[in-house]
């Protein structure tokens with residue numbers, strides 16, 4: 699049974715530092731249990747601040763980074779190395795500073811990769827990568843943490859309100875015509891996201907307040923894809939005060 703929690707931090711910087719600390723502890727605990735750990739990374743501004751806070755954390759090296767599997771929740775379908783790719787940004791802000799095992803950095807295919815400009819083929823390749831790493835006859839590996847930035851419209855990963863991908867039962871899909879540029883992307887689906895043991899929804903800034911409020915007030919997963927993201931063990935809404943201003947009354951004690 700999943701437990702849901704909402705944590706509100708004073709501002710974006712404290713949110714980033716607190717999520718970085720939470721991630722480090724979560725990975726330490728996963729490795730203590732299983733030897734390895736799996737994390738799904740997200741793109742965007744608060745994620746970038748979190749990645750830099752992990753990089754600069756004094757506790758950083760308590761994680762054996764060579765035994766962490768890095769996956770992506772979504773990726774912009776652009777040429778490898780493009781500054782707009784989520785992979786490019788996190789390699790610069792975090793991974794290049796860590797002793798990661800290259801084979802455990804599972805980037806989503808680029809538009810100049812083996813599938814060329816075919817995002818459907820790229821998504822199918824990623825789905826195969828996920829299945830190859832899965833235990834037994836499952837098609838998804840263990841995700842100890844799935845991190846998801848929440849968009850102003852309530853999207854997570856590249857699952858946008860009302861788009862076909864929100865209905866898709868595969869594990870990874872192509873997204874065309876995304877309202878957030880660039881328009882072509884590859885994304886995990888809700889099924890893949892919701893296989894994660896903990897799903898963390900990251901919200902920072904006034905612009906996210908309405909989407910966060912609607913998601914926590916019973917919004918549906920098609921119109922508010924963030925509302926459809928749940929961990930098998932825990933779902934954590936990790937917010938700064940500005941993103942928390944439209945929380946429903948039952949959470950008002952959290953607004954310090």
Ligand SMILES: O=C(O)[C@H](O)[C@@H](O)[C@H](O)[C@H](O)COP(=O)(O)O
Nearest residue numbers: 741742743744847848849854855
């Ligand atoms: O590829 C992407 O654009 C992201 O994965 C996207 O899902 C992002 O996490 C949200 O849009 C929040 O982005 P911000 O934190 O920059 O608002």
